[in-house]
Amino acid sequence: MQQQVLPLAVVPPDTGHYRGDHLLVAEMVERGSKVLDVGCGEGDLLQLLETRGIDGRGIELSREGVNRCVAKGLAVVQGDADTDLVNYPDDAFDYVILSQTLQATRQPKVVLENLLRIGRRAIVSFPNFGFWKMRLQLLVGGHMPRTENLPATWYDTPNIHFCTIKDFVQLCDEINVKMERAVALDMYGRPLRVNLPWWFWNMFGEQGVFLLSRAEKGR
Amino acid sequence: MTKVQSIPSPSVHTEERAHEADHPSSLVAAFGADQPLRLDCGIDLAPFQIAYQTYGKLNAERSNAIMICHALTLDQHVANVHPLTGKPGWWEIMVGPGRPLDTEKYFIICSNVIGGCMGSTGPASTNPATGKVWGLDFPIITIPDMVRAQAMLLDRLGIDTLLCVVGGSMGGMQVLQWTAAYPKRVFSALPTACSTRHSAQNIAFHELGRQAVMADPDWHHGRYVDQGTHPHRGLAVARMAGHITYLSDAALHRKFGRRMQDRDLPTFSFDADFQVESYLRYQGSSFVERFDANSYLYLTRAMDYFDIAADHDGVLAQAFRGIQTRFCVVSFTSDWLFPTAESRALVHALNASSARVSFAEIETDRGHDAFLLDVPEFFDISRAFLESAGKARGLTEAGG
Numbered sequence: 331m332q333q334q335v336l337p338l339a340v341v342p343p344d345t346g347h348y349r350g351d352h353l354l355v356a357e358m359v360e361r362g363s364k365v366l367d368v369g370c371g372e373g374d375l376l377q378l379l380e381t382r383g384i385d386g387r388g389i390e391l392s393r394e395g396v397n398r399c400v401a402k403g404l405a406v407v408q409g410d411a412d413t414d415l416v417n418y419p420d421d422a423f424d425y426v427i428l429s430q431t432l433q434a435t436r437q438p439k440v441v442l443e444n445l446l447r448i449g450r451r452a453i454v455s456f457p458n459f460g461f462w463k464m465r466l467q468l469l470v471g472g473h474m475p476r477t478e479n480l481p482a483t484w485y486d487t488p489n490i491h492f493c494t495i496k497d498f499v500q501l502c503d504e505i506n507v508k509m510e511r512a513v514a515l516d517m518y519g520r521p522l523r524v525n526l527p528w529w530f531w532n533m534f535g536e537q538g539v540f541l542l543s544r545a546e547k548g549r
Numbered sequence: 550m551t552k553v554q555s556i557p558s559p560s561v562h563t564e565e566r567a568h569e570a571d572h573p574s575s576l577v578a579a580f581g582a583d584q585p586l587r588l589d590c591g592i593d594l595a596p597f598q599i600a601y602q603t604y605g606k607l608n609a610e611r612s613n614a615i616m617i618c619h620a621l622t623l624d625q626h627v628a629n630v631h632p633l634t635g636k637p638g639w640w641e642i643m644v645g646p647g648r649p650l651d652t653e654k655y656f657i658i659c660s661n662v663i664g665g666c667m668g669s670t671g672p673a674s675t676n677p678a679t680g681k682v683w684g685l686d687f688p689i690i691t692i693p694d695m696v697r698a699q700a701m702l703l704d705r706l707g708i709d710t711l712l713c714v715v716g717g718s719m720g721g722m723q724v725l726q727w728t729a730a731y732p733k734r735v736f737s738a739l740p741t742a743c744s745t746r747h748s749a750q751n752i753a754f755h756e757l758g759r760q761a762v763m764a765d766p767d768w769h770h771g772r773y774v775d776q777g778t779h780p781h782r783g784l785a786v787a788r789m790a791g792h793i794t795y796l797s798d799a800a801l802h803r804k805f806g807r808r809m810q811d812r813d814l815p816t817f818s819f820d821a822d823f824q825v826e827s828y829l830r831y832q833g834s835s836f837v838e839r840f841d842a843n844s845y846l847y848l849t850r851a852m853d854y855f856d857i858a859a860d861h862d863g864v865l866a867q868a869f870r871g872i873q874t875r876f877c878v879v880s881f882t883s884d885w886l887f888p889t890a891e892s893r894a895l896v897h898a899l900n901a902s903s904a905r906v907s908f909a910e911i912e913t914d915r916g917h918d919a920f921l922l923d924v925p926e927f928f929d930i931s932r933a934f935l936e937s938a939g940k941a942r943g944l945t946e947a948g949g
Contacts, residue, residue: 387905387906393909396910397909397911397926400877400908400909400933400934402933403934403936403937403940404907405875405906405907407878407906407908408893408908408909414897418900419903422900422903
């Protein structure tokens with residue numbers, strides 16, 4: 331009983347209402363693959379993936395988010411990335427996506443390791459704390475940075491582990507993860523030019539999007 | 550002097566109830582001696598019959614059939630007037646034109662479970678070998694037996710695969726059994742307010758109910774029909790205890806608090822002074838009018854025995870290995886009979902089987918019975934899940 335995939339002809343064309351990082355993530359996923367979106371929120375990315383014939387599942391922490399997803403017909407369960415990923419078997423998915431959630435996990439390193447155990451590949455996007463506006467707010471304003479995408483104040487934010495693009499690259503090296511693609515998006519959600527140096531990304535990327543895979547064994 | 554008041558005798562429905570057990574006011578599928586129902590206890594039950602109701606139309610592709618599995622004390626009268634009580638169907642809020650289980654789109658089937666007393670063969674039916682009511686001579690049945698009988702009914706109706714199997718509580722157990730026993734026949738499953746096994750606490754409450762029935766002098770070791778009695782007091786107590794477990798402290802408090810019934814001061818008696826008391830007495834006495842006491846014993850036993858993992862070396866995920874069925878598991882925050890943690894364990898097992906599963910916990914103070922009540926969030930989720938399953942199965946709009 332193979333589940334049917336919508337034929338491509340009925341897929342509505344991409345309209346502007348999808349977030350830039352979601353479009354980029356969706357573009358990184360091969361058609362027909364099986365995807366787990368960890369911290370899927372209201373299911374926007376899953377819906378985008380569905381229009382592309384991708385079999386998507388989600389985990390979301392908030393009950394309201396889950397119920398809204400399920401009411402959209404999406405396959406989403408309530409769960410916590412920090413505690414529930416251990417229950418997923420190895421190689422259960424082609425891709426595991428962690429979109430704008432890494433900074434809200436208690437153990438980003440463990441979560442990242444789990445992502446690459448459960449999925450053949452992982453796609454991680456996160457706000458870059460090295461972004462110039464963040465630096466400026468701390469340097470000049472002397473207060474914890476707040477942006478349009480990260481509006482919470484320091485005392486009520488769910489985000490507890492901010493990192494910069496540079497930090498993340500270092501973590502990937504440390505746990506021996508292969509970086510297949512790395513993209514930095516600017517304030518408007520547009521990718522920065524590929525041939526720019528890392529320090530430039532780290533300064534001018536508002537968020538980083540990374541396609542990761544397990545490094546070959548024995549390296 | 551202390552007044553003593555007990556449950557009044559329900560003489561009105563006794564004969565009607567007996568008639569309904571053999572000759573139900575619904576559709577019946579009769580299976581002859583050549584088509585026995587193989588029971589888990591090792592007995593082949595034959596002949597036997599299954600009483601059922603259908604709503605809506607089966608489409609040409611036979612792809613829009615949904616099976617509703619009823620809970621412990623309910624029956625096949627999902628969305629029509631109940632023949633004994635004259636009350637509306639138990640899930641009319643959910644089933645009908647434009648409702649989440651839309652009868653304009655789907656073909657809905659609900660059978661009275663084997664062991665029941667509304668027309669499916671059970672302890673209240675006549676044993677063809679003796680010409681008398683089965684009573685305790687009826688073999689012990691299990692949830693898998695109920696589902697096996699439903700599968701035979703489905704064969705009879707010429708339906709290979711169900712678009713969805715839906716049910717709450719004992720119905721939810723049947724849903725899970727359906728997916729474990731016939732994964733290929735179930736395109737999607739919506740188990741609600743249930744668990745893959747009956748907990749010790751739940752078994753304890755059932756034992757309380759059974760002991761109440763058996764302690765009633767009118768029970769006569771299960772042969773009360775021959776004696777012209779019905780253990781209505783014991784059964785009413787069983788129902789009262791059960792009913793408390795279906796609600797929550799908050800729901801009872803909101804509904805009744807400590808308010809008095811038709812009086813301002815206590816009567817200093819065992820009369821029903823409190824509203825909650827008279828409510829429970831009403832629940833108990835209306836229940837005995839429509840339900841058979843022995844059937845209550847058999848069905849509670851079936852729930853107690855239920856443990857899907859036990860049939861798979863204690864590993865729940867094994868029961869669902871490689872399953873293609875789409876699942877939507879729903880629990881309610883105030884359900885202490887089947888708490889969310891048990892649904893979560895099921896979801897983990899399904900995830901471990903890489904099944905396509907959704908899981909929603911709905912916030913409500915109405916307890917276990919919330920799946921039978923007007924909870925819009927549950928309706929929205931059910932509707933969307935069925936629509937998404939229908940789309941995945943290539944179901945077209947307007948009856949397909």
